[in-house]
Amino acid sequence: MQCASGLVLELFLEPKNIGDAVEPRFVGRAASFQCGAALRISLHIDESQRITDAKFKAAGCTVLIAAASLLTEQVKGQTSAEAASLGQLPATLEEQLGIFESGRSDCAALACEALVSAIRDYSGAVRDEWEGDEVLICTCFGVSESVIEREVRSHSLVSIEEVTRVCNAGGGCRSCYPLIQDILDDCDRQNLIGI
DSSP, rough: OOOOHHHHHHHHSSOSSSSOOOSSSSEEEETTTTTTTEEEEEEEEOOBEEEEEEEEEESSOOOHHHHHHHHHHHHHTHHHHHHHHHHTTTHHHHHTTOOTTOOOOHHHHHHHHHHHHHHHHHHHHHHOOOOSSOEEEEEETTTHHHHHHHHHHHTTTSHHHHHHHHOOOOSSSOTTTHHHHHHHHHHHHHHHHHO
């Protein structure tokens, strides 16, 4: 195995953002059965869906701590959707840390998994507290059920990927995938029976 990069050592020796985000916070967890590592990321997200605080607690190796430190620093100031999109790209984090070919890609993936899990926690809370006239499906991009239905019907969409391309729904943390699939299935059933 290769030695850790300079950035990995720097972030391990002087990690940023250790602890818990301020209340109210949204928490995501990830763990590896393979190496025994565990990571917890907590986020404070304001009313404009911007992450104002991001912290982590970890039990794991040098690379995991460096990845969590870098990732929590990067998401501060981002919207939940921007952060969720970043969490879908562990290869970018690997490259930034200089571990792309070190065999430690699981550490970056674990950090991204915990981040996306925290954003899913936030998305679930937003859906539960939604008081709008329409059902909110995608909290990352603020897309309602009626918008998705309209786009599915007008563009004859048949997959979640197509819905995401047309109206962004599902492009963040992906916790709305089952809801989008339900809409697609309902529209398909209605088309079959001629409604």
